[in-house]
């Protein structure tokens with residue numbers, strides 16, 4: 315007989331929290347565990363929606379979801395970015411789709427039209443006074459490092475404040491100055507946590523990525539970073555034979571010129587910053603064994619040839635394909651009642667995984 319949810323939470327609290335042990339299979343396939351994560355971890359977290367320079371000009375927008383809530387992310391006339399509910403106040407149609415530039419949003423159902431700050435501008439044949447103060451809900455959002463984050467929780471700590479310790483360790487890379495190149499939206503067949511763990515684990519680099527990453531960032535050179543209550547990270551040092559990047563922020567130290575830093579902003583955003591390229595993956599679970607991934611790539615160069623852009627995209631597509639295939643192969647093992655969790659490797663290799671589990675368990679138990 316399977317354990318109750320309470321028994322499972324008690325088990326991971328005793329066996330995994332602070333113990334450098336991975337989580338048992340039940341945490342990766344049970345619907346009730348995901349529901350608990352949504353209630354305790356995901357709904358109360360900051361989530362990355364994309365990059366601020368995806369929408370550089372007034373009225374530029376893109377649509378997305380935040381934990382299944384339709385969202386409309388738009389640059390206002392005041393230069394600020396707003397995250398609006400993309401659900402018409404009349405009868406729930408999406409007021410915008412895809413991305414583009416708009417001077418207002420006209421609902422495709424009955425033509426209610428909204429300003430780019432979300433206020434209702436007009437509603438055909440409906441008395442104006444009935445709709446006074448009608449507005450698309452504005453979702454709490456913050457920009458950090460050039461990323462747009464949003465949360466459904468109005469009470470949690472400011473994102474920028476919670477990431478001060480991370481900011482100190484990566485600020486020289488000047489992420490906020492990097493230039494958006496492209497993003498991709500995909501669905502991966504794995505639990506959302508498996509993807510976080512995999513991205514944050516330096517232990518697998520040489521094994522899963524023998525051609526793409528081992529020559530550049532071999533497992534044996536991985537090093538810990540300082541973690542905090544809202545983040546974890548590690549340093550992937552470059553092999554001696556790896557060439558120096560051609561362009562990078564002038565602030566980088568000699569060490570940083572030969573390092574990528576990989577970090578997770580809890581709960582569900584992971585990123586890799588190198589001297590010339592930033593790649594992030596923003597995750598939203600779609601059931602216990604599927605995760606929606608928006609991943610994007612930015613570069614340090616203000617101008618870069620189409621060929622070089624394509625080459626960096628293809629490099630990361632290859633890395634992601636290797637990870638995606640590996641993660642898909644875990645699904646049977648993570649259904650196994652016999653898999654009760656295992657010993658994690660030392661801190662420089664899997665300390666981030668242990669940090670993530672500690673964060674998760676603490677949040678679930680709150």
Ligand code: FES
Pocket residue numbers: 402403404405406407421422423424425426
């Ligand atoms: S649902 Fe939008 S105008 Fe009716």
Ligand SMILES: [Fe+2]
Pocket residue numbers: 512513518519522523633637
């Ligand atoms: Fe990987």
